[in-house]
Amino acid sequence: MAERHILVVSHTGRPETLDAAATVCRALVDGGVVPVVPAEDVALVREHLPGIRVETLDEVQLDGLELVIVLGGDGTILRAAELARRSSAPLLGINLGHVGFLAEAERESLEESVRRALDRDYQIEERMTLAVRVKVDTQVVYETWALNEATVEKASRERMLEVVIEVDGRPLSSFGCDGVVMSTPTGSTAYSFSAGGPIVWPSLDAMLLVPLSAHALFARPLVVGPESVFAVEVLDRTQGTGVLWCDGRRTWDLPRGARVIVRRSGTPVRVARLHQGPFTDRLVKKFNLPVTGWRGPADGEGRAS
Missing domain, CATH: 2.60.200.30 (Probable inorganic polyphosphate/atp-NAD kinase; domain 2)
Known part of the structure; x- marks a missing residue:
């Protein structure tokens, strides 16, 4: 059986994000997947993972990547999109930053998100570039x-x-x-x-x-x-x-x-989605918009089909 490779991209300037990257890499190894990191990050990641096999992006074919797990905010997700541009691997963003509009999950669901990545339990959405x-x-x-x-x-x-x-x-x-x-x-x-x-x-x-x-x-x-x-x-x-x-x-x-x-562009960015909620809900959550007093349509009229 061919080895599975998942790229892990993190904001290496923050200790807590490096700790999260180490946690993800250990979980991937335990799940039979080889974690891959950008070459410029490998020294810092290996310091947190003594004895764990971690490959660099230079050692793995881009078309061999199954998924990109991104730990950080929107800036880190944009960096990951750049690194994986010539790959069809979707991006799964886990927000460890502030707003994290491009992220699919939050810090508190890190373990569940990795489990679903291992199980390939996600849907793929294409974003225009x-x-x-x-x-x-x-x-x-x-x-x-x-x-x-x-x-x-x-x-x-x-x-x-x-x-x-x-x-x-x-x-x-x-x-x-x-x-x-x-x-x-x-x-x-x-x-x-x-x-x-x-x-x-x-x-x-x-x-x-x-x-x-x-x-x-x-x-x-x-x-x-x-x-x-x-x-x-x-x-x-x-x-x-x-x-x-x-x-x-x-x-x-x-x-x-x-x-x-x-x-x-003819080449979109592929995003892994764990939740299929309305974009309206994401706006309300990320921008903390006030919706107090909303009653909603009593007969369901106005809901998207």
Whole structure:
């Protein structure tokens, strides 16, 4: 029988998270699964696991991974998505951070979550991602992807970024701003939300564009269909330069005249789901929204089918 491999990604800067990673790795070994960790984490993890077999991501084929267990907050989940990008293994997030919007379980259900991972007792949901390309003139100078958002920002605090927004090959508006966020539904509760964008249910295929502190009469958030294409051009009249950030992890400097094109990627991120509750409940829980006084429909009308 072929060995099972599960990648464990944790926030190694926190002792309690390392302890949780050690607990997970021991449980995986006891369940007959080989735990795998990123190469840069292996020394710290092995300090907590003397005598336990732990392999590194460099030693295992990505297509041989069954699952990725992520211990931390949303930032750690974004790191795990980057590490496993060329794998079809789904991500199972266990929140050890603050909000943890992308996480499926909380700290107190760690043991149960690992047991269900060992039993393959989960469902898989696909989350839309963005394909991001940077061009200068006709030359493609950089390509990457994003699960949450791609953001074009000013590189200097004291300089405004001058941009023109394009949708589906047609110009929409030009203005000075701090930046422009282009987001997936998954990212609508992240940077886009902080910038005043709408929350979009993850079941909806759509892309969002949200200007950051734009000096314009028309600079409203936009929501377009999944086949649309956004482009942001850094205008020559910009005094400084811009910078592209994808999920806060991958970055590229944007000179004047650079053009950032964002469309739906053909490679989604797969997420392991332990619970199939409504997204509304997740919003209420994560944001601690007040719902006191709600009585609900007496005849059931209004419930999702």
